[in-house]
Amino acid sequence: MKFSLRIWLLIFALIGAALIIAPSFEKGVVIKSVEQNSTAYEQGLRTNMLITTLNDKSVNNFADYTKAIGEIFPEKTQPVNKTKLIIKTKDSEFLLYTDKPPQITVSDIPKSRIKTGLDLSGGARALVKPEISVSRAEINDLIATTSNRLNTFGIADISVRAVSDLSGNNFMLVEVAGATPSDLKELVSKQGKFEAKIGNDTVFIGGERDITYVARTGEQSGIYSCSAYQGGEVCSFRFAISLSEESAKRHANITSKLGINSSNPQYLEKQLDLYLDEKLVDSLYISRDLKGSETTQISISGSGMGATRKEAFDNAINNMKHLQTILITGSLPYKLEIVKLDSISPTLGREFTKNLIILALVVFIAVSFVLFVRYRRIKITLAVILTMFSEAFITLAIAALIKWNLDAPSIAGIIAGMGTGVNDQIVILSEAVSKEQINLKERIKNALFIIFGAFFTIIAAMIPLFWAGAGMLKGFALTTIIGVSVGILITRPAFADIVKLIVKE
Numbered sequence: 001m002k003f004s005l006r007i008w009l010l011i012f013a014l015i016g017a018a019l020i021i022a023p024s025f026e027k028g029v030v031i032k033s034v035e036q037n038s039t040a041y042e043q044g045l046r047t048n049m050l051i052t053t054l055n056d057k058s059v060n061n062f063a064d065y066t067k068a069i070g071e072i073f074p075e076k077t078q079p080v081n082k083t084k085l086i087i088k089t090k091d092s093e094f095l096l097y098t099d100k101p102p103q104i105t106v107s108d109i110p111k112s113r114i115k116t117g118l119d120l121s122g123g124a125r126a127l128v129k130p131e132i133s134v135s136r137a138e139i140n141d142l143i144a145t146t147s148n149r150l151n152t153f154g155i156a157d158i159s160v161r162a163v164s165d166l167s168g169n170n171f172m173l174v175e176v177a178g179a180t181p182s183d184l185k186e187l188v189s190k191q192g193k194f195e196a197k198i199g200n201d202t203v204f205i206g207g208e209r210d211i212t213y214v215a216r217t218g219e220q221s222g223i224y225s226c227s228a229y230q231g232g233e234v235c236s237f238r239f240a241i242s243l244s245e246e247s248a249k250r251h252a253n254i255t256s257k258l259g260i261n262s263s264n265p266q267y268l269e270k271q272l273d274l275y276l277d278e279k280l281v282d283s284l285y286i287s288r289d290l291k292g293s294e295t296t297q298i299s300i301s302g303s304g305m306g307a308t309r310k311e312a313f314d315n316a317i318n319n320m321k322h323l324q325t326i327l328i329t330g331s332l333p334y335k336l337e338i339v340k341l342d343s344i345s346p347t348l349g350r351e352f353t354k355n356l357i358i359l360a361l362v363v364f365i366a367v368s369f370v371l372f373v374r375y376r377r378i379k380i381t382l383a384v385i386l387t388m389f390s391e392a393f394i395t396l397a398i399a400a401l402i403k404w405n406l407d408a409p410s411i412a413g414i415i416a417g418m419g420t421g422v423n424d425q426i427v428i429l430s431e432a433v434s435k436e437q438i439n440l441k442e443r444i445k446n447a448l449f450i451i452f453g454a455f456f457t458i459i460a461a462m463i464p465l466f467w468a469g470a471g472m473l474k475g476f477a478l479t480t481i482i483g484v485s486v487g488i489l490i491t492r493p494a495f496a497d498i499v500k501l502i503v504k505e
Helices: 005-021 062-072 138-150 181-188 245-255 310-330 346-375 379-401 407-431 440-471 472-504
Strands: 030-036 050-054 081-091 095-098 104-108 123-130 156-163 170-177 194-198 199-204 211-215 223-229 232-243 273-278 278-284 297-306 338-346
Touching: 005 379, 030 062, 050 062, 062 104, 081 346, 123 232, 138 156, 138 170, 199 245, 211 310, 223 310, 232 245, 232 310, 278 297, 278 310, 297 310, 346 379, 379 407, 379 472, 407 440, 407 472, 440 472
Parallel strands: none
Antiparallel strands: 030 050, 030 104, 050 081, 081 095, 123 170, 123 338, 156 170, 194 199, 194 273, 211 232, 223 232, 232 297, 273 278
16 A cells, blocks of 8 residues: 555654653652752752662652651651661762751653643642733743742742733733642742842842843853862853942942951952842852942852753853843832632642543544444544544644643643544545545545635634633643644645545555
């Protein structure tokens, strides 16, 4: 049997989709975040490492990890001695002496590259808007500040994005896996405050009032050195900022009273401490040349460490961007109002997934039965079912490729696309088995004309929905558009050629 180019295109698309989704059968738990300045961080544990054993106890999943930690560090009211904890990862082994569980956040290893939203994984979601009307650019600045603040609190699995409704109102949608509504409300409702202090004296605060310029590219911003450090690597960064004249005078007045650091004479005795929401996020040395100076040009420096040079370089880049963001944005210029606050249980997500699988099986059986009764040919029935699931599989792969979090509306969109696909395939079949006195090729062409008309109608309906409801239905619209596009470009033309082969037999 000779396959057409369209059928080969479908085969290659399915192979590519399988490679993109890349199902994983690894056992263990993945580290989502590591508290900086903790024993775990100092010993070299980093995000995305896979933990396989704790003190020779196998860790196959999150439940095993929780049980092992509970046995090693039982809850006691009295202080306990430090315990030896051996953590084996996929590639390394780490030894910790500690009296409490490692300050890390872990989760089950993803079974594939498909990312699920809060509807399936659980957590909290807040739809937030400023108390005053803002532009899209101002919302983007708000997102940068909010993301920075939440990351400073050490929260993993966070999604902050801009959404809008059909009236043109701009909102911020914050989703945090594993958080409670009260936690999220506490974090996003704060206005935020950035301060740079020398001792107890405030030198400048974040934002345009005190900081007139922050270098982010070019020769004034970047990594300037990397070297070995305590068995690992450290890379240093620096970038220039410009202070307002008022801030420069304040800086000169404070530094004029400082002495020289006795152990590091090229710097002053006190450091420039950076605080976000009254939490210390970094401390920077002040060059002795700046003592009593009213200069508006200051070089901010810092570093990033890692087990390898690449890790140290990446950490230094991230730390630099983190610091640049809070210097540019500082505290929020307006208060935030939480329009909608939702809590999603992970148990609900598991039940939803279970019910979805059952529903898919029921639909599979029902559609198969109806098609077989109608056409009395098992090959036609199998062709429809395989094409339908091929369309869903490729849609899931595209969602994984663009890193779209699949929530309940997104899955509903995939189901809608599958339903549209079955409907179009039946149109093709009806034309193919029609007894009209025109050849098979012309009948298939008529069917494809009807399908293309329906395709453009669906796209026209989904585009407004993509922005409707402050973006809450964006997932449904997006996956529906992807599904019907995959169908019109790949699966349905291939199905038409498959039907030609079956009918000619």
